[in-house]
Amino acid sequence: MKLSVWTYEGPPHVGALRVATAMTGLHYVLHAPQGDTYADLLFTMIERRDHRPPVTYTTFQARDLGSDTANLFKTACEAAFDRFQPQAMIVGASCTAELIQDDPGGMAQTMGMPIPVIPLELPSYQRKENFGADETLFQLVRRLAEPMQRTDRITANLIGPTALGFRHRDDITEVTALLEEMGIAVNVCAPYGASPKDLTRLGAAHFNVLMYPETGEAACRWMERELKQPFTKTVPIGVGATRDFVAEVAKITGLDARLDETRLRLPWYSASVDSTYLTGKRVFIFGDGTHVAAAARIARDEMGFEVVGLGCYNREMARKIRALANEFGVPALISDDHLDVEAAIAEAAPELILGTQMERHIGKRLGIPCAVISAPVHVQDFPARYSPQMGLEGANVIFDTWVHPLVMGLEEHLLTMFREDFEFHDDAGPSHQGGAHARREATDTPAQDAPDEAGNVIWMDAAERELKKIPFFVRGKAKRNTEAFANERGLDEISVDTLYEAKAHYAR
Ligand code: SF4
16 A cells, blocks of 8 residues: 555556547447546536547446446447447446456457457556557557558658647658658657557658657567567757757658758747856756656757756656766665655755746745656647747747746845845845736745654754855755755854855855
């Protein structure tokens, strides 16, 4: 047992639902207890789809357990086929149904359906949503895709975008445009928008673009082996990564690496003088492995931030994120426990968090601004406007999104000079956001309340007043450094001198 208040990922059958909902002409029969239909809301409310997901739940109740739940499943399969007439079906169990061991896959195969029926084995107690999506797409591709002659012109499949994916809708448009510029057409995009019939044509493409390793890698590896299609390893999020992606595609296809950068604004925006105050801002990055890896590179190389911590919640990406943290010289945090993440953020005392909706809540509690870079996300991260993360427009979107939560340069300056002002004071919050959220004083942060390594060091009044002269966004870090400095030297009290000695010590 594990006490969980928030989970970063749902159970694996939600991953299967994301694949089914992304596709057309596919139906999912899910052996599940009454109540599991809540998952529909993820698609109809959060993603705001205008139709129900193509799923039939058996919705068994307590009284059904005494009778024939297996029969219930068979009836549901027949009814789903009659009503929806899909080209193919996937069948599987949710967590509770896994316990009663009715074997939906085995049963469906004995029913003699006139369409392909693909059983899913999703271990609900060991794996999670991303695995569920990856495995479902893999099983579909393995069953439906066949070797075939390549298209005359060079084409690629886009692999990995699903329903309920963070900006998947607009990333597809952006990557399609990148390929088009090089003279490459998209053969099939899967699962987003594909039908089972489309999956049978996957083998006609010359190569695959693996857009999201979390949800498409198993399928790409299988196609590489069985259909001899190479797949791209660079995810084009960020300017450097987009250029690398184009170069990788050029190498695979033998075409020229063409990239029209006239609409790219991030590099100049980031180099222009207004961005000088962004240099060295300390950021903590957390999310799924793919978005974290991309964000770390953008933060350091394209925005001039200092990455002070990074990690991911999906252990499938643990090795990659550990290697990356090593390269950045920061500790890697591989955890799906939001309390671990909160503790690591409080410890690193960053000025900006790049994370998921969970980190936004953590940022709110700690008084640290946050921008969202990865699922899980709330409804506002399925926006009406065009907002990719990938490609050149994605880089423009990222620049705006990450800078927005920060206090702007002039205001930051005013805050340092006039902290007693009635309008521009530490608790007022950034003016461009309406100043709605009052910030906590750094002295109230959990980092201080916790029995940390500061031990019993006491702040003298004068030192505390001096500490408050430090702008709030760096005050937490200054406070922790001074306490650690005093602690190392066995001091009981922190005076103004200690504060400045610590400052000089860490500046070295
Ligand atoms: S079967 Fe799984 S997803 Fe459904 S209610 Fe139970 S624990 Fe939640």
